[in-house]
Amino acid sequence: LSRNSNWFDFDISKTKPQLGIFYVAFYVSLGIFFATLLNISLWFLPDNHPKYTEYLTHAGPGLKVVPNLNKNEYSFPNNGNKDVVKVINNFYKENGYTNDTFNDCESDDGFGWEADKPSPCFYFSINKIHDFVPSMYKNKQPTIECRPHRNPRLEMNATLSPSFFNRTDFPWVSDKKEYKRPYIAVKFGSLSENNNGAYTVDCILLAGTILMPSSVLSTYLKATNPKATWPDKEEFLDVIYWGRQILAVILGLIWGILALKGALSILTFAAVNAGLVFLYCSQFQSIDQDEFGGPWEIVKEGFVTSLSTFLVVWIATYTAFTSSSI
Numbered sequence: 001l002s003r004n005s006n007w008f009d010f011d012i013s014k015t016k017p018q019l020g021i022f023y024v025a026f027y028v029s030l031g032i033f034f035a036t037l038l039n040i041s042l043w044f045l046p047d048n049h050p051k052y053t054e055y056l057t058h059a060g061p062g063l064k065v066v067p068n069l070n071k072n073e074y075s076f077p078n079n080g081n082k083d084v085v086k087v088i089n090n091f092y093k094e095n096g097y098t099n100d101t102f103n104d105c106e107s108d109d110g111f112g113w114e115a116d117k118p119s120p121c122f123y124f125s126i127n128k129i130h131d132f133v134p135s136m137y138k139n140k141q142p143t144i145e146c147r148p149h150r151n152p153r154l155e156m157n158a159t160l161s162p163s164f165f166n167r168t169d170f171p172w173v174s175d176k177k178e179y180k181r182p183y184i185a186v187k188f189g190s191l192s193e194n195n196n197g198a199y200t201v202d203c204i205l206l207a208g209t210i211l212m213p214s215s216v217l218s219t220y221l222k223a224t225n226p227k228a229t230w231p232d233k234e235e236f237l238d239v240i241y242w243g244r245q246i247l248a249v250i251l252g253l254i255w256g257i258l259a260l261k262g263a264l265s266i267l268t269f270a271a272v273n274a275g276l277v278f279l280y281c282s283q284f285q286s287i288d289q290d291e292f293g294g295p296w297e298i299v300k301e302g303f304v305t306s307l308s309t310f311l312v313v314w315i316a317t318y319t320a321f322t323s324s325s326i
Contacts, residue, residue: 066123081113102185103161119189133170135208142207159187227286241302248306256317
């Protein structure tokens with residue numbers, strides 16, 4: 001493509017390699033930018049806290065179970081669980097446990113795994129999370145609850161030993177030298193005979209500071225409902241984060257279609273982005289911003305990521321529309 005002019009001579013075929021080089025350089029620079037931000041954030045972490053935690057979800061810790069042989073199904077043929085019994089024996093030795101540590105869970109019958117009428121023992125503990133202390137649940141100590149999976153008619157007896165987690169055993173911190181992780185032994189027995197010999201059991205942790213993960217639909221309904229209740233602050237911050245990414249895509253498309261460019265366009269995006277988030281929190285949801293660390297903490301939540309998303313969409317849209325109009 002060319003024009004008969006002394007000042008303009010443009011060949012689109014020659015720009016393709018240049019565009020490829022540009023995008024490679026752009027994404028490499030973006031990767032270096034993110035890596036730099038990550039390292040800077042790690043520098044500001046306190047020395048007595050771990051850099052990486054064992055959180056499974058933002059809603060709180062999960063459960064560790066022994067035995068854990070990377071399978072969810074166990075069968076009970078005669079002498080068919082020697083590998084399980086070996087794992088439990090090693091677990092007892094590593095923690096200095098004896099037959100008297102957990103009631104009814106003894107090595108004489110393979111901890112219930114090799115009994116004539118199987119009554120297996122499982123051992124549960126809370127994942128190690130720095131400075132986490134489980135709170136009371138309905139005025140009771142934190143504990144484990146095991147129940148039939150979606151089958152209330154199935155009779156099941158689960159005996160706990162001890163019956164709860166002692167809150168004095170928390171928190172776990174990385175510099176505790178002789179910390180012993182607390183366990184609850186759950187012994188299953190008296191299983192109903194009317195389930196064809198197959199049993200599916202759910203075991204959950206009950207504590208006041210443990211929040212069940214919300215579904216995407218319920219989070220969306222709360223996010224679009226004025227003055228919604230947010231007991232899980234991390235859930236609300238997730239709404240802000242992902243809402244910002246959606247907003248960045250929309251604004252990037254608009255900026256690119258309108259062929260806006262320059263530093264003023266970036267500053268305008270930042271002002272619109274921060275302003276809409278502030279109005280959403282203060283006017284639409286009417287939250288107490290001090291509970292989330294103040295207005296500044298909310299305004300900066302996910303901002304850097306949204307800026308990167310905006311730049312990618314803006315540049316790609318601008319390039320597509322301007323090149324096609326030449």
